[in-house]
Amino acid sequence: MQIRLTAPPHLRHKTILPASKSISNRALIIHALAGGKDLPENVSDCDDTFVMVRALTQTDDPINIMAAGTAMRFLSAYWSVNEGTHTLTGTARMKQRPIGILVNALRTLGAQIEYVETEGYPPLRISGGLHEGGRLSLPGDVSSQYISALLMIGPVLRKGLELELTGQVISRPYIDLTLKLMKDFGAQAEWTDEQHIKVEPQPYRPTPYYIENDWSAASYWYEIMALTPDKDAEIILTGLFADSAQGDSAVHGLFEPIGVHTEFFCDDDGMPFVKLTKHPIATERLEYDFVNQPDLAQTFVVTCAMLGIPFRFTGLQSLKIKETDRISALIRELEKLGYPLHEACGSELFWDGQRTEVRPHPAIDTYEDHRMAMAFAPCCFAVPEIYINHPQVVSKSYPHYWDHLKEAGFEITAL
Numbered sequence: 237m238q239i240r241l242t243a244p245p246h247l248r249h250k251t252i253l254p255a256s257k258s259i260s261n262r263a264l265i266i267h268a269l270a271g272g273k274d275l276p277e278n279v280s281d282c283d284d285t286f287v288m289v290r291a292l293t294q295t296d297d298p299i300n301i302m303a304a305g306t307a308m309r310f311l312s313a314y315w316s317v318n319e320g321t322h323t324l325t326g327t328a329r330m331k332q333r334p335i336g337i338l339v340n341a342l343r344t345l346g347a348q349i350e351y352v353e354t355e356g357y358p359p360l361r362i363s364g365g366l367h368e369g370g371r372l373s374l375p376g377d378v379s380s381q382y383i384s385a386l387l388m389i390g391p392v393l394r395k396g397l398e399l400e401l402t403g404q405v406i407s408r409p410y411i412d413l414t415l416k417l418m419k420d421f422g423a424q425a426e427w428t429d430e431q432h433i434k435v436e437p438q439p440y441r442p443t444p445y446y447i448e449n450d451w452s453a454a455s456y457w458y459e460i461m462a463l464t465p466d467k468d469a470e471i472i473l474t475g476l477f478a479d480s481a482q483g484d485s486a487v488h489g490l491f492e493p494i495g496v497h498t499e500f501f502c503d504d505d506g507m508p509f510v511k512l513t514k515h516p517i518a519t520e521r522l523e524y525d526f527v528n529q530p531d532l533a534q535t536f537v538v539t540c541a542m543l544g545i546p547f548r549f550t551g552l553q554s555l556k557i558k559e560t561d562r563i564s565a566l567i568r569e570l571e572k573l574g575y576p577l578h579e580a581c582g583s584e585l586f587w588d589g590q591r592t593e594v595r596p597h598p599a600i601d602t603y604e605d606h607r608m609a610m611a612f613a614p615c616c617f618a619v620p621e622i623y624i625n626h627p628q629v630v631s632k633s634y635p636h637y638w639d640h641l642k643e644a645g646f647e648i649t650a651l
């Protein structure tokens with residue numbers, strides 16, 4: 237399937253964002269470990285959370301978690317501390333996303349795990365066996381999801397868990413988010429220094445939990461606000477907390493110099509919301525290290541190119557093992573729109589302002605990556621007509637993205 241997008245001339249819109257899938261999937265695992273009765277509230281309705289709910293409530297085997305990295309990693313640890321044998325599998329891409337670091341860590345702690353197809357990659361057959369816990373050292377520079385997965389089972393282990401993370405710790409806010417949820421459910425878990433985390437053997441307490449909306453999803457509305465030519469545009473996004481533990485809440489500060497101003501409010505029921513308005517661009521160039529907000533990289537690469545703001549973005553090493561190799565995908569697709577990007581060291585992307593010819597009828601490929609579709613859609617403000625291939629990929633984190641764009645006045649035609 238392909239869609240054609242045309243941008244609205246004016247923009248005044250209020251949207252109810254999806255709940256955070258990162259928080260939903262943590263809350264569901266911790267809720268299951270706590271043996272709670274009442275499910276967390278405002279659980280995301282995205283694919284990545286749907287597969288988590290299904291895995292935790294049904295007895296199917298193999299368990300297919302499709303493309304959800306968090307479900308794959310968190311459930312591998314979860315089934316290691318539970319009875320029975322479970323096979324976890326996923327999409328063809330999931331079978332290329334490495335999991336050896338987590339499997340080695342779980343095996344060292346006593347879990348029985350076999351690779352069903354390829355050493356180091358899903359699918360996995362997990363037969364439990366992990367009960368003691370203790371000390372463990374593992375690399376912190378590949379995916380924070382391995383660390384979050386281990387941390388969440390720490391409180392139910394007899395000796396708790398002490399993790400030493402080697403190398404640069406990437407995606408650190410996601411580890412902090414895990415620790416925050418664990419503490420919200422009564423666990424004791426802290427960084428003891430920059431590279432060490434200690435989890436006490438103190439079981440979770442069932443706790444009513446409300447899940448915030450998703451700051452990563454908000455980033456596409458920031459991009460829309462940055463790119464609309466309507467100087468009086470106003471966008472309201474609901475359910476976003478100013479003091480959120482989501483690392484991607486950094487998006488509001490990062491968009492200030494590139495033309496989007498954020499104000500925080502609360503409605504009469506105490507529900508927070510943000511108002512976005514346009515203000516002057518205050519920078520001629522952007523440099524930023526995305527090591528703590530890898531999911532925002534596509535939003536900023538596309539926004540800066542469309543605004544004609546040259547950039548150098550670093551800390552992108554984890555992008556190569558996400559839904560697709562996002563570095564290659566960005567280079568290939570922006571090239572179609574006449575923006576030659578350059579990669580350095582496998583972890584940097586830069587654009588020096590050079591332009592090349594735009595392809596006629598540019599159709600953006602999405603590589604089974606929701607963020608490719610969502611980040612390229614707002615290009616219709618800069619390119620009169622843009623086409624997106626396989627737009628349904630957005631359901632991984634934001635199933636109603638296209639409906640929300642239509643409500644905001646975008647013309648979307650299925651071809």
Ligand SMILES: O=C(O)C1=C[C@@H](OP(=O)(O)O)[C@@H](O)[C@H](O)C1
Nearest residue numbers: 258306379380381407410530554
């Ligand atoms: O823990 C999480 O919820 C996530 C951690 C990040 O992955 P990495 O730690 O692999 O960078 C992020 O990219 C992903 O979308 C969600």
Ligand SMILES: C=C(OP(=O)(O)O)C(=O)O
Nearest residue numbers: 303304305306531558559
């Ligand atoms: C990388 C992502 O997800 P995951 O790793 O959980 O599949 C994402 O949502 O951008």
